[in-house]
Amino acid sequence: xxxxxxxxxxxxxxxxxxxxxxxxxxxxxxxxxxxxxxxxxxxxxxxxxxxxxxxxxxxxxxxxxxxxxxxxxxxxxxxxxxxxxxxxxxxxxxxxxxxxxxxxxxxxxxxxxxxxxxxxxxxxxxxxxxxxxxxxxxxxxxxxxxxxxxxxxxxxxxxxxxxxxxxxxxxxxxxxxxxxxxxxxxxxxxxxxxxxxxxxxxxxxxxxxxxxxxxxxxxxxxxxxxxxxxxxxxxxxxxxxxxxxxxxxxxxxxxxxxxxxxxxxxxxxxxxxxxxxxxxxxxxxxxxxxxxxxxxxxxxxxxxxxxxxxxxxxxxxxxxxxxxxxxxxxxxxxxxxxxxxxxxxxxxxxxxxxxxxxxxxxxxxxxxxxxxxxxxxxxxxxxxxxxxxxxxxxxxxxxxxxxxxxxxxxxxxxxxxxxxxxxxxxxxxxxxxxxxxxxxxxxxxxxxxxxxxxxxxxxxxxxxxxxxxxxxxxxxxxxxxxxxxxxxxxxxxxxxxxxxxxxxxxxxxxxxxxxxxxxxxxxxxxxxxxxxxxxxxxxxxxxxxxxxxxxxxxxxxxxxxxxxxxxxxxxxxxxxxxxxxxxxxxxxxxxxxxxxxxxxxxxxxxxxxxxxxxxxxxxxxxxxxxxxxxxxxxxxxxxxxxxxxxxxxxxxxxxxxxxxxxxxxxxxxxxxxxxxxxxxxxxxxxxxxxxxxxxxxxxxxxxxxxxxxxxxxxxxxxxxxxxxxxxxxxxxxxxxxxxxxxxxxxxxxxxxxxxxxxxxxxxxxxxxxxxxxxxxxxxxxxxxxxxxxxxxxxxxxxxxxxxxxxxxxxxxxxxxxxxxxxxxxxxxxxxxxxxxxxxxxxxxxxxxxxxxxxxxxxxxxxxxxxxxxxxxxxxxxxxxxxxxxxx
Amino acid sequence: xxxxxxxxxxxxxxxxxxxxxxxxxxxxxxxxxxxxxxxxxxxxxxxxxxxxxxxxxxxxxxxxxxxxxxxxxxxxxxxxxxxxxxxxxxxxxxxxxxxxxxxxxxxxxxxx
Numbered sequence: 001x002x003x004x005x006x007x008x009x010x011x012x013x014x015x016x017x018x019x020x021x022x023x024x025x026x027x028x029x030x031x032x033x034x035x036x037x038x039x040x041x042x043x044x045x046x047x048x049x050x051x052x053x054x055x056x057x058x059x060x061x062x063x064x065x066x067x068x069x070x071x072x073x074x075x076x077x078x079x080x081x082x083x084x085x086x087x088x089x090x091x092x093x094x095x096x097x098x099x100x101x102x103x104x105x106x107x108x109x110x111x112x113x114x115x116x117x118x119x120x121x122x123x124x125x126x127x128x129x130x131x132x133x134x135x136x137x138x139x140x141x142x143x144x145x146x147x148x149x150x151x152x153x154x155x156x157x158x159x160x161x162x163x164x165x166x167x168x169x170x171x172x173x174x175x176x177x178x179x180x181x182x183x184x185x186x187x188x189x190x191x192x193x194x195x196x197x198x199x200x201x202x203x204x205x206x207x208x209x210x211x212x213x214x215x216x217x218x219x220x221x222x223x224x225x226x227x228x229x230x231x232x233x234x235x236x237x238x239x240x241x242x243x244x245x246x247x248x249x250x251x252x253x254x255x256x257x258x259x260x261x262x263x264x265x266x267x268x269x270x271x272x273x274x275x276x277x278x279x280x281x282x283x284x285x286x287x288x289x290x291x292x293x294x295x296x297x298x299x300x301x302x303x304x305x306x307x308x309x310x311x312x313x314x315x316x317x318x319x320x321x322x323x324x325x326x327x328x329x330x331x332x333x334x335x336x337x338x339x340x341x342x343x344x345x346x347x348x349x350x351x352x353x354x355x356x357x358x359x360x361x362x363x364x365x366x367x368x369x370x371x372x373x374x375x376x377x378x379x380x381x382x383x384x385x386x387x388x389x390x391x392x393x394x395x396x397x398x399x400x401x402x403x404x405x406x407x408x409x410x411x412x413x414x415x416x417x418x419x420x421x422x423x424x425x426x427x428x429x430x431x432x433x434x435x436x437x438x439x440x441x442x443x444x445x446x447x448x449x450x451x452x453x454x455x456x457x458x459x460x461x462x463x464x465x466x467x468x469x470x471x472x473x474x475x476x477x478x479x480x481x482x483x484x485x486x487x488x489x490x491x492x493x494x495x496x497x498x499x500x501x502x503x504x505x506x507x508x509x510x511x512x513x514x515x516x517x518x519x520x521x522x523x524x525x526x527x528x529x530x531x532x533x534x535x536x537x538x539x540x541x542x543x544x545x546x547x548x549x550x551x552x553x554x555x556x557x558x559x560x561x562x563x564x565x566x567x568x569x570x571x572x573x574x575x576x577x578x579x580x581x582x583x584x585x586x587x588x589x590x591x592x593x594x595x596x597x598x599x600x601x602x603x604x605x606x607x608x609x610x611x612x613x614x615x616x617x618x619x620x621x622x623x624x625x626x627x628x629x630x631x632x633x634x635x636x637x638x639x640x641x642x643x644x645x646x647x648x649x650x651x652x653x654x655x656x657x658x659x660x661x662x663x664x665x666x667x668x669x670x671x672x673x674x675x676x677x678x679x680x681x682x683x684x685x686x687x688x689x690x691x692x693x694x695x696x697x698x699x700x701x702x703x704x705x706x707x708x709x710x711x712x713x714x715x716x717x718x719x720x721x722x723x724x725x726x727x728x729x730x731x732x733x734x735x736x737x738x739x740x741x742x743x744x745x746x747x748x749x750x751x752x753x754x755x756x757x758x759x760x761x762x763x764x765x766x767x768x769x770x771x772x773x774x775x776x777x778x779x780x781x782x783x784x785x786x787x788x789x790x791x792x793x794x795x796x797x798x799x800x801x802x803x804x805x806x807x808x809x810x811x812x813x814x815x816x817x818x819x820x821x822x823x824x825x826x827x828x829x830x831x832x833x834x835x836x837x838x839x840x841x842x843x844x845x846x847x848x849x850x851x852x853x854x855x856x857x858x859x860x861x862x863x864x865x866x867x868x869x870x871x872x873x874x875x876x877x878x879x880x881x882x883x884x885x886x887x
Numbered sequence: 888x889x890x891x892x893x894x895x896x897x898x899x900x901x902x903x904x905x906x907x908x909x910x911x912x913x914x915x916x917x918x919x920x921x922x923x924x925x926x927x928x929x930x931x932x933x934x935x936x937x938x939x940x941x942x943x944x945x946x947x948x949x950x951x952x953x954x955x956x957x958x959x960x961x962x963x964x965x966x967x968x969x970x971x972x973x974x975x976x977x978x979x980x981x982x983x984x985x986x987x988x989x990x991x992x993x994x995x996x997x998x999x
């Protein structure tokens with residue numbers, strides 16, 4: 001209590017420092033004047049009295065300092081002194097300080113950046129009440145569990161009453177809408193949502209109401225809810241917006257509510273929808289969400305869903321039951337936006353960053369130790385002059401305590417920049433990362449790391465700095481006094497280097513494999529020529545009558561052809577599911593040796609394409625021809641199959657001219673194979689690997705619905721934005737009520753869909769490899785430099801006895817070479833294991849890829865050599881006379 | 888510094904006690920304290936200003952005295968020190984301790 005009061009008074013004194021100083025000065029002046037007055041009274045002349053008073057009072061400055069000194073806490077004073085001393089000695093060694101601060105900054109920066117991403121992706125719940133209990137329900141084919149199937153609205157109605165682990169079910173599907181609220185008309189992002197959506201998110205509308213079950217009935221009056229952004233930008237946040245009638249995809253809808261701010265959809269693409277319309281039984285359905293009841297885990301809900309799916313997997317929803325079509329259920333927390341493999345990769349990174357920081361600290365401890373050894377003469381002399389061991393230890397600690405926060409501050413800058421880079425490179429699937437920022441929790445984490453690491457790597461040198469008795473130290477000769485170190489310490493240091501090298505190798509190999517895989521992927525041919533290939537998707541305001549369909553298709557085709565040039569455009573989209581895909585469930589049948597025989601083709605893609613399609617996309621026709629719709633007024637019942645489908649249905653090689661039956665009963669149609677197209681190659685697991693390796697192409701005019709996509713080939717480097725503008729003008733002029741919904745270049749789509757994720761992984765791991773390598777280089781340098789310092793005398797003797805420079809170099813490099821070889825060996829084994837964990841990121845590269853492993857080792861060798869050469873040069877420069885004379 | 892004869896260095900640690908004792912009757916300024924100690928001790932105890940003011944600061948820090956600006960006899964602004972309750976308690980304790988110590992020293996001087 002008393003010491004607390006003293007502390008408070010002390011603090012008050014320093015806060016009022018100026019006025020306290022003035023008080024003391026005035027007080028002393030008063031004292032002097034009174035003294036002079038007394039002396040005067042005793043008969044001295046005024047001048048003499050003042051002079052005498054000043055003399056008697058003595059050195060006033062000294063007195064003031066004494067008085068001020070009373071208020072100084074001795075502990076604080078000494079600590080300040082330690083820090084000042086540490087600051088001075090660090091400034092005298094700028095290279096050392098820079099290396100330490102930078103090493104630490106890399107470690108901390110990497111940690112903060114990765115932790116931020118992990119926090120956002122894996123830990124932070126969705127920004128809704130009980131957001132961490134919102135789950136997404138999925139089913140997938142057991143054969144291909146990574147690719148979820150769409151869940152229809154009937155799944156919602158069937159599952160909801162039977163799933164007791166979940167509540168507040170809602171389905172949502174995002175799409176682009178044609179929004180017509182007077183000129184200008186435009187396309188906006190919106191969502192079709194089931195009425196339970198607001199209940200799921202537990203949000204209230206900013207204005208008006210949410211959807212009710214009545215809104216979702218077939219034939220109900222069409223209504224809509226405006227997104228908050230659109231309400232603000234288009235209607236200036238006016239309350240009059242309720243009751244307004246707006247055209248959405250040609251349907252007049254009444255605005256009944258406005259969504260609250262930041263109401264994003266808890267799927268992968270977390271954007272705020274601009275409008276929402278109710279989902280009814282006719283809707284295709286979308287992503288199905290629900291909330292876990294309190295205390296229920298996602299796993300328990302998944303077991304329940306699995307049992308239901310198992311019972312009903314012969315239901316018509318998902319096609320016929322067969323071994324191919326066995327279903328697995330998935331219940332995943334909506335906040336976990338990564339699949340299992342990605343989560344594992346991120347976790348590997350998180351553990352690795354922790355390890356990296358530990359190693360960086362160990363490294364810095366090593367550097368500080370080395371520094372302590374280099375200063376042992378100074379330390380011994382200071383102890384001999386009376387500095388206590390505690391004081392010396394505190395000096396050593398003060399240095400590291402200063403270095404910690406410095407590294408932390410720089411680390412934060414690195415983390416911030418790194419985070420920008422990570423966000424810039426993130427795959428589209430992680431677009432939610434846009435909102436990532438370094439939050440207080442992470443700042444706290446960084447501060448803790450900085451301080452803890454400061455203490456951690458400060459302890460060893462602090463203990464060392466007073467380890468021996470002065471007598472021993474002086475007797476042994478100062479140069480060898482402090483630090484031969486014992487065998488255990490030497491082994492520890494060596495062990496650290498081996499671990500660092502091993503870690504670097506693991507990351508180098510991982511980065512190397514990812515680079516190899518990336519290059520392979522990038523060069524992958526899709527089976528068609530994607531350079532300069534563009535797909536345009538049109539949107540028609542009203543569903544055209546069947547009779548007008550062909551005419552509109554042809555008009556759109558001509559619009560594009562005018563822009564692209566004759567023979568360079570065709571109806572149809574990118575095949576292979578690059579953007580989207582069309583799958584027609586059969587039933588299919590072929591003419592077999594024993595009559596008509598049905599065939600099961602659950603994953604066969606069925607694009608409807610126009611004339612010149614194969615020519616335009618550059619997909620080779622191996623046999624036969626493509627479609628020529630101009631020769632037939634009506635349906636030609638022609639078919640082009642890819643090679644894989646041809647082999648599967650007609651293994652004898654007589655596919656051309658063979659017939660395939662589509663549909664059954666009255667709607668059965670026999671199609672004739674007129675051409676065999678090359679197979680598509682779909683890299684990696686992006687589209688579920690082999691999912692769409694079968695294709696049957698059919699003429700656009702037999703699709704039974706509008707084919708609203710056109711592919712065209714443009715010169716390389718043509719801007720899609722410019723192309724879109726041109727096409728929009730042309731489409732308006734054509735006057736069939738069509739607008740351009742999207743223009744996608746195959747190259748950039750491929751980049752986004754196929755390359756973005758591997759590139760992301762590649763950059764993360766590559767960055768890590770670079771950091772780990774830099775850290776081990778520093779560690780290696782420290783240990784070799786230390787060895788040289790330790791053996792200066794020995795080297796001097798050797799040189800004096802006639803050792804050649806090469807022998808000296810061998811001596812120095814030998815030690816580091818052994819450590820690097822050992823670490824490298826261990827690293828190779830570890831890397832082989834780790835690369836298996838990375839398998840899901842690697843396309844076309846085996847985990848044991850010799851190029852990646854060889855490259856990693858070569859790079860490590862070069863860096864190790866560079867790190868050793870600097871101290872080696874010092875060893876070669878040892879002057880034998882000086883070395884022998886020292887001490 | 889050579890000192891005139893008849894003046895004594897204080898025993899270490901006694902200055903605080905003397906200041907507290909001098910302040911027991913009434914608040915005083917620094918010069919007044921020095922004068923009082925010299926007068927009462929018949930010029931034996933010459934408290935050097937260089938130890939008086941740091942001692943006063945120490946007492947302020949310990950909370951045994953309080954300082955306020957007031958007006959001196961000759962109408963000048965002077966800083967007056969007042970004994971606090973804690974200071975009173977401390978005075979009693981220190982005085983007892985001092986007397987015990989003096990008694991002990993006397994005993995040693997007489998008998999040893």
